[in-house]
Amino acid sequence: MAEVKLKNVMKQYDNGFVAVHDFNIDIKDKEFIVLVGPSGCGKSTTLRMIAGLEDISGGEIIIGDNVVNDMEPKDRDIAMVFQNYALYPHMTVYEIIAFCLRLRKVPNDEIHRKVVEAAEILGISGLLGRKPKQLSGGQRQRVALGRAIVRNPQVFLLDEPLSNLDAKLRAQMRTELAKLHKKLGTTFIYVTHDQIEAMTMGDRIVVMKDGYVQQIDTPINLYDNPVNKFVAGFIGTPQMNFFDADLVNDSGKYSVIVYNAKVQLPDRINEALSKRESVPEKVTLGVRPENFIICEDDAPDTFPAEIRMTEPMGSEIHIHAECADGICPILRIQTSEMSEKEQFELIGKKKLSLKVRESTVNIFDTVDGRNLAVVNAVPVPDKQEADIGTGGSDKKKKKDKKNRK
């Protein structure tokens, strides 16, 4: 039970490749923090630096009251769950869970009590005599968790723990992990590339790209007010739709024009824009798939789109459309209040007239992708840096090395 602070933490490999740039965060006690981002964004590296498996090239990591930069992993009072579980194949479940306690010279009867207790919490009491080979994926996952909770650590680190499970089990384990977090009251730091996991589990989410922190925020805020185009596109499936639009000022009220349709901007954006020194003429309009309204054909301020494909998902329909300039937005239409006939009609349509739900839109800078309504928004890392950033493979590192020479 402890706070974790990262101050200007960065990781640079020997060949000059920077995996993590200037990472700052204050993680509160008992908080569930999720690091999320595409592969190669440095989220696992960050977690491994907190664990002590990776050296820190700059900055400070503080767990509780201790600066742990040069501390061995075992002295940091953390527990880690690995993606491939890392269960010792030659030991039984009981021995695996007891291993860390044995190393800490805990008396035998206490070990037994703790192991049995942990097994009960996770529902693996019947499996204590088995070896990892004889367990299913979900059971292995529980054993890995058991090994972590038996130590009662200050911080729990989880490195993509659910990505080896099938979809159904993953959903189940997701809720169980959330419950476990409540029960244990420990700080959790969780790495995933799956934004659904991030959204459902995290108290706060850290979105990373190419070693840069993009945004640290609550799931709702991340979804409604992404700081830039990258975060907007990364969070949410299907992803946010982007349109090129012109920003116009109508007697103090801003609106955007997209395909000749006028979209009045909500107050929060208006306020933010009025505080800015200069306002660009061209912007990128971001609209979530559920925020389109299908209108009558001759309604004012609508724009036309042709339907290319429809995907009925049961509770909703995803419509892949195409607009005049070749941009293909995806629409998400709830079907719960539609009759079957209406649904068939919708799927059978060729053309739609669309309107945007004005209160929900976001506008982004066309050049650096910043959300124009967010103060001090982080720009999307540019392509050149991104190229170096997505490295991590040996090949890339070698290339970098060559270039430096």
Added chain:
Amino acid sequence: MSEKKKYRSKSGRERVTRILIYIFLTALCLIWLIPFIYLVFQAFRGESRSMVTYIFPKEWSFDNFIFLSTKTPFWSWYLNTFIIALFNAVLQSAIVLCVAYALSRMRFKGRKFIMNLMLVLGMFPGFLSMIATYFILKLFGLTSENSVPGLIIVYAASSGMGYYIAKGFFDTIPRSLDEAARIDGASRARVFFCIIMPMAKPIIIYTIMMAFMAPWGDFMYASLITFGHEEAYNVAVGLYKWLDKEHISNYFTIFCAGGLLVSIPITALFMALQKYYVEGVTGGAVKG
């Protein structure tokens, strides 16, 4: 109906191929075994000790073995070889496994260079350094009658270079196991002995077998370093002396009897550990 016929003819053809393959393999096997069978028969030949032109002995006896045990220093050579092989098995296995683990898991300056250097050095035939090795050992008084410790040092000293197969095996063990153990509180040494070693049984056995067999049959170094001191010979050098011009007519069947005895421990070891041996050789490559 016609389909059934077709199927039959296909299986018939298959059977013929299979029979041919087995005949071929049996022939190969016999060719391979002939020298050994010949050796066994000669070892039990009682009528004369010289080389003869026939295979089957006219008179069967244990005389050769009795002669070997009573009138030659064979058993002292045997003991020498056994001591050397045993010590080497222990030392070399320990060195090879440690080197392989370090090269597989730790990242340090010069790691790549060391690996390449050892690979290149390994390509030079061993006899290139023989003379130098001999003089160095002589400096320490570890040649001639003191050859046994000298030979142990020679065999064990260069053993780290044989790290390749063991490293390949360790590379297949996920690193996250090491990391999990380190977070659990284990030191590097503990990770090696408590986590990695129990998982590496096949490769440990393979390494021990290799380390035992190499000095057991070595002739080159043993003959140089013992330098004519009969009491320090190992079996290969000792037995070979009986094959020169002056001895061969009186010692040929004795040589065969000695050869038979030499092959026993190796064969026994191999039989006992065969299962692990195959696993060890292929395990490094395919084990996920």
